[in-house]
Amino acid sequence: MSTPNSQESVPRTGEHTRTGLSKAALKQDFLDNLFYIQGRFREVASPHDLYMAAAFTTRDRLLKHWVESAQVFKTSHARTVCYLSAEYLLGPHLATNLVNLGIMETAHEASKELGLDLEAILEEEEEPGLGNGGLGRLAACFMESLSTCQIPAIGYGIRYEFGIFDQAIEDGWQVEKTDNWLRNGNPWEIPRPRIRFAVGYGGYTESYRDERGQTRRRWQPALVINGMAYDTPILGYRTANANLLRLWKAEATCSFDFQAFNTGDYYGAVHASIQAETISKVLYPNDEPEAGKELRLKQQYFFVSCSVQDMIRLHLNTVGPLETFAEKFVIQLNDTHPALAVVELMRLLLDEHAMSWEQAWDITHRTFCYTNHTLLPEALETWSVSLFERLLPRHLELIYEINRRFLDEVRMRFLGDEARVWRMSLIAEGSERRVRMANLAVVGSRAVNGVAKLHSKLVKTMLFKDFADLWPDRFHNVTNGVTPRRFMVVANPRLSKLITRTCGHDHWIRDLELLRELEAHVDDAGFQAEWRAVKYAAKRDLVEWMQQTTDIRLDPESLFDVQAKRFHEYKRQHLKVLHVIRCYQQIKQGQTQDLVPRAFIFGGKAAPGYFMAKLMIKLINAVGAVINNDPQVNGWIRVAFLPNFNVKNSQRLYPAADLSEQISLAGKEASGTGNMKFSMNGALTIGTLDGANVEIREAVGAENFFLFGMTAEEALQRQITGYRPWEFYQNDPELKSDIDLINSGLFSHGDTQLFRPLTDNLINHDPFMVLADYRAYLDCQKTVSDTYKDRERWTRMSIFNVARIGRFSSDRAIREYAEHIWKVEPRVIDPVTEVDS
Incomplete structure (x- = not known):
């Protein structure tokens, strides 16, 4: 076995051990890191020690690019995108960084020569669960694409000590387990104890006269905490550009009170530290209780305050006077969670840097851009004025003044239209006055965008129609995208290698439109056979993992019908369950002529306080328990729930899926990104418009998409004219039979009341029109089955889905943001040449 000093591992002359990309350099650096950082020799190293050594070996190569990028950006005063997001669902780092460095194959060879299994090392990595779902995953894709597209950027967020919960399924119910992702350390981050900022809460404001006799306001907070920076390099694909992800941890200004300790108040001695650290302790607390609301608002202000203060520090240190702040930075608000940054920048410019209102607002307005991610009214954040008054009194004063000036503009533009003024106000009047964060984000930004063409249209014509009437040029569309490095190259190496071999190059990984070259091979029988073999191998991998994880055995020959996403009624997982029950009843009645064997696979988490979503998870598992134990039907259908759906587990699922379920009610999903990931891996989509x-x-x-259901306009019209789900229930015997079977107690050990909240809601209210789309959905599923029986046709459709998915790369989305919204130019980092193997 090699040792750190063995001659065998010494890299060739001219190549630096810690940055070289040759096999010899990787082996030597790995052994050095195992020895000098982990303090282990090979024979006693644990799997975690091996992972940490591999991670540090990879990070060494990232840091070279990162430091060089930072030097260039600083000396050139490069215009920089600051991406503010409360979530970053990054996924495991190691594999993606090996791909982006271009050394995945070399790393496999090096590990093999060291007697190691790189796949086992990759499996050891803990996923940082710093997001709930699509919003955080999009932010992670955008950070990687910003580096790949060579756009200078800093991502800002919170370093949650505990991420999104780990999901366990116990007796069919979701059970939330603590996600202590930092328990074994995080080799990718670099603590920056000297980069810290004070953040205040509570207290009062007062007037005073400055040295020039000007009347000003100042804030005297009751509580001050610190935010400390933790930095992670984000490398682009096959580029020397590496951007910065800076996450903030909350700390007390003084972590230990000796006076309290000496008087016997042991709890009081550390109380300030406990109170401060709570702010970055956990991702998105349950905000139903008042304490949860307060903590969530504290979190949002904490990270935007640290971030804006950091930008001002960087600007003063590298560029100069703050008058040019908007030329140096463009700040993108990822949804409304960071909207307080608009007010915080105003506060700092007015109160700390003595600018006039007009100058401060001009800088602020030219700096910010806002992405809206939802059309659901309940998802548009509002905060009670009383909570604002207690936590952020100075910010409430500034919101009032922004609102006063803004509404004066509205009144002048729309004379006498007080209803419009009421709708557009930043303050919602009523029994409880509330601050509308989406309105604040629109007013404070120079550009507002939706994330799909339909969504952006509805943003302009429904959600923010009054604002679009006032500022029509402010609204844009940038359709979301996902990174093919993570969701093709890392997740599906077999497919990636087949594409590269077929196209004769791997340039498609950076320019996904080049997948069009696959169309020339779509009718090649040999290529089709290879395509099916790749899909079958991925299905076999998932079968093995699912059996180990859930003890459910799936048949890889069956159609893998997958719905994996956050659980919410608008995403209509219960529509899918009704289809499963319909298939079950058909088989029991001997009506199998239109069926093909299917594995129904579900995945996703429900918010801990969302009862109906958790009941849907219980129903899925209850239906699965009956079907999987009924020998009459389980040769035809099986039901499996993939637990703890996250980035790591999604990489097992996307390559194996045959059918992607994207069945939300039209007009409710902003964009979706799971739909893109499934298509990139050759799954066909059944979905609504x-x-x-x-x-x-x-x-x-x-012709390569299974479409069903109402359009957004039809759904809206049905709602306006009066939607009566009871009529669908009464007039469709199969629908009535499926719902009645749930209520019969078959899936609940005779308990006829367990699922009543769900079925009663469908029959009497059905806010997302499941019953209205039921029949069209079943008819479309029959078309799916008929198509799957023709394997050649299905394969052609699958190839076309991959070949034509290029526009849904996050690289394309970032280029559109850079050109049309941010007005930022790429800045190419010239790599320092290394000797390669």
Whole structure:
């Protein structure tokens, strides 16, 4: 076995051990890191020690690019995108960084020569669960694409000590387990104890006269905490550009009170530290209780205050006077969670840097851009004025003044239209006055965008129609995208290698439109056979993992019908369950002529306080328990729930899926990104004309997409004229039979009341019109089955889905942001040449 000093591992002359990309350099650096950082020799190293050594070996190579990028950006005063997001669902770092460095194959060879299994090392990595779902995953994709597209950027967020919960399924119910992702350390981050900023809460404001006799306001907070920076390099694909992800940890200004300790108040001695650290302790607390609301608002202000203060520090240190702040930085608000940054920048410019209102507002307004991610009214954040008054009194004063000036503009533009003024106000009047964060984000930004063509249209015509009437040029569309490095190259190496071999190059990994070259091979029987073999191998991998994880055995020959996403009624997982029950009843009645064997696979988490979503998870598992134990039907259908759906587990699922379920009610999903990930891996989509489904269907061809259901306009019209779900229930015997079977107690050990909240809601209210789309959905599923029986046709459709998915790369989305919204130019970092193997 090699040792750190063995001659065998010494890299060739001219190549630095800690940055070289040759096999010899990787082996030597790995052994050095195992020895000098982990303090282990090979024979006693644990799997975690091996992972940490591999991570540090990879990070060494990232840091070279990162430091060089930072030097260039600083000396050139490069215009920089600051991406503010409360979530970053990054996924495991190691594999993606090996791919982006271009050394995945070399790393495999090096590990093999060291007697190690790189796949086992990759499996050891803990996923940082710093997000809930699509919003955080999009932010992570954008950070990687910003580096790949060579756009200078800093991502800002919170370093949550505990991420999104780990999901366990116990007796069919979701059970939330603590996600202590930092328990074994995080080799990718670099603590920056000298980069810290004070953040205040509570207290009062007062007037005073400055040295020039000007009347000003100042804030005297009751509580002050610190935010400390933790930095992670984000490397682009096959580029020397590496951007910065800076996450903030909350700390007390003084962590230990000796006076309290000496008087016997042991709790009081550390109380300030406990109170401060709570702010970055956990991702998105349950905000139903008042304490949860307060903590969530504290979190949002904490990270935007640290971030804006950091930008001002960087600007003063590298550029100069703050008058040019908007030329140096553009700040992108990822949804409304960071909207307080608008007010915080105003506060700092007015109160700390003595600017006039007009100058401060001009800088602020030219700096910010806002991305809206939802059309659901309940998802548009509002905060009670009383909570604002207690926590952020100075910010409430500034919001009032922004609102006063803004509404004066509205009144002048729309004379006498007080209803419009009421709708557009930053303050919602009523029994409890509330601050509308979405309105604040629109007023404070120079550009507002939706995330799919349909969504952006609805943003302008429904959600923010009054604002679009006032400022029509402020609204844009940038359809979301996802990174092919993570969701193709890392997740599906077999497919990636087949594409590269077929195209004769791997340039498609950076320019996904080049996948169009696959169309020339779509009718090649040999290529089709290879395509099916790749899909079958991925299905076998998932079968093995699912059996180990859930003890459910799936048949890889069956159609893998997958719905994996956050659980919410608008995403309509219960529509899918009704289809499963319909298949079950058909088989029991001997009506199998239209069926093909299917594995129904569900995945996703429900918010801990969302009862109906958790009941849907219980129903899925309850239906699965009956079907999987009924020998009459389980040769035809099986039901499996993939627990703890996250980035790592999604990489097992996307390559194996045959059918992607994107069945939300039209007009409710902003975009979706799971739909893109499934299509990139050759799954066919069954879906409504909702979110990015519309554009995916346009791109891959209507003939390669299974469409059903109402349009957004039809759904709205049905709602306006009066939707009566009871009539659908009464008039469709199969629908009535499926719901009645749930209520019969078959899936609940005779308990006829367990699922009543769900079925009663469907029959009497059905806010997302499951029953209205039920029949069209079943008819479309019959078309799916008929198509799957023709394997050649299905394969052609699958190839077309991959070949035409290029526009849904996050690289394209970032280029559109850079050109049309941010006005930022790429800044190419010239790599220092290394001797390579």
